[in-house]
Amino acid sequence: MQRLIPVLNKDHVPLHLISVINTLLTAAKEISHRLHQGSLAGTLGSTLDENIQGETQKKLDVVSNQLIKNMLLETNLVRAVASEEEDDIVEGNPDAKYLVAYDPLDGSSNIDINGSVGTIFSILEVPDHPAEGKDMFLQTGDEQVAAGYILYGPSAMLALTTGQGVRMYTLDHTVGEFLLTVDQVKVPKDTREFAINMSNSRFWNKPIQSYIADLIQGEEGPRKKRFNMRWNAAMVSDVHRVLCRGGLFTYPADCRNKKKPCKLRLLYEANPMSYLVEQAGGRCSTGYERIMSLQPTDIHERVSVIMGSSNEVEVCLDYHKKIPCDRFDV
Numbered sequence: 001m002q003r004l005i006p007v008l009n010k011d012h013v014p015l016h017l018i019s020v021i022n023t024l025l026t027a028a029k030e031i032s033h034r035l036h037q038g039s040l041a042g043t044l045g046s047t048l049d050e051n052i053q054g055e056t057q058k059k060l061d062v063v064s065n066q067l068i069k070n071m072l073l074e075t076n077l078v079r080a081v082a083s084e085e086e087d088d089i090v091e092g093n094p095d096a097k098y099l100v101a102y103d104p105l106d107g108s109s110n111i112d113i114n115g116s117v118g119t120i121f122s123i124l125e126v127p128d129h130p131a132e133g134k135d136m137f138l139q140t141g142d143e144q145v146a147a148g149y150i151l152y153g154p155s156a157m158l159a160l161t162t163g164q165g166v167r168m169y170t171l172d173h174t175v176g177e178f179l180l181t182v183d184q185v186k187v188p189k190d191t192r193e194f195a196i197n198m199s200n201s202r203f204w205n206k207p208i209q210s211y212i213a214d215l216i217q218g219e220e221g222p223r224k225k226r227f228n229m230r231w232n233a234a235m236v237s238d239v240h241r242v243l244c245r246g247g248l249f250t251y252p253a254d255c256r257n258k259k260k261p262c263k264l265r266l267l268y269e270a271n272p273m274s275y276l277v278e279q280a281g282g283r284c285s286t287g288y289e290r291i292m293s294l295q296p297t298d299i300h301e302r303v304s305v306i307m308g309s310s311n312e313v314e315v316c317l318d319y320h321k322k323i324p325c326d327r328f329d330v
């Protein structure tokens with residue numbers, strides 16, 4: 001089985017970019033080890049702090065964030081990092097070429113129940129201008145030069161794209177390396193599976209309510225086929241399933257908190273996952289716009305997300321075209 005670095009070399013990925021990716025993986029191996037140790041490592045549970053988004057931080061959110069940040073900045077190859085768990089960007093080498101945006105641990109609520117979690121990352125180049133502060137990160141998803149995630153499940157898996165399709169690697173603990181296990185990931189165009197947090201349905205806008213209501217009616221409804229639902233409460237593992245066997249994943253806007261209608265973050269979650277899903281032949285949208293075309297205005301910006309099997313996403317988007325929003329504008 002092939003190791004990661006020779007595969008990236010064969011794809012002519014620039015050497016410094018390979019080093020940045022490899023550094024992320026070194027941090028991921030350490031996170032994987034700590035997760036594997038569970039309570040024995042003393043890192044489960046919450047801290048007394050909240051992150052910039054007002055969410056309680058788990059100890060492992062903080063530990064993972066520190067590990068990734070420190071390791072990346074030590075390479076001298078990174079100009080700055082932006083993390084879901086940091087209020088502001090953290091500057092590195094002013095002469096370096098790369099920017100890394102990351103969600104150190106996605107699906108945090110799963111940590112204490114020994115469920116799947118992951119690390120999501122997006123790598124950009126420093127733009128010609130404005131090349132200062134957090135504005136450097138305000139680039140569309142189309143500007144990403146690499147993106148991926150490490151899923152810490154029964155095995156630790158890396159899904160990675162550098163714009164030449166998507167490959168998956170599995171961590172071989174005996175040699176401490178990620179080995180190629182799926183060469184070209186392809187998301188099937190059609191599906192009978194969807195992933196959404198149904199408990200929010202009364203807070204959704206009409207287009208998504210109608211779409212999901214029709215899926216649930218199965219053979220008796222307008223879709224005339226039976227759909228199954230899956231929800232792991234970790235985007236990384238819900239999207240991993242979509243990459244492996246198709247499906248539609250969505251976290252739509254809702255009116256639980258009018259000031260914060262969307263949950264998932266554009267830079268740390270939506271853009272990197274969209275890059276992977278599109279590179280595997282799937283489709284990604286907010287319901288109204290392609291996610292990777294969005295111009296970010298803030299590093300912690302949140303968006304509504306619909307992604308997965310292209311024909312199914314298309315159907316969902318038709319509901320958005322035909323049915324007006326009734327509760328709030330997105």
Ligand SMILES: O=P(O)(O)OC[C@H]1O[C@](O)(COP(=O)(O)O)[C@@H](O)[C@@H]1O
Nearest residue numbers: 103105106107108197233234235236
């Ligand atoms: O608890 P909910 O509302 O179902 O939300 C689950 C969603 O929240 C997230 O856990 C947010 O990510 P974080 O754990 O990084 O904050 C997503 O991974 C997941 O899709």
Ligand SMILES: [Mg+2]
Nearest residue numbers: 103105106107
């Ligand atoms: Mg997350």
Ligand SMILES: [Mg+2]
Nearest residue numbers: 103104105106
């Ligand atoms: Mg997180």
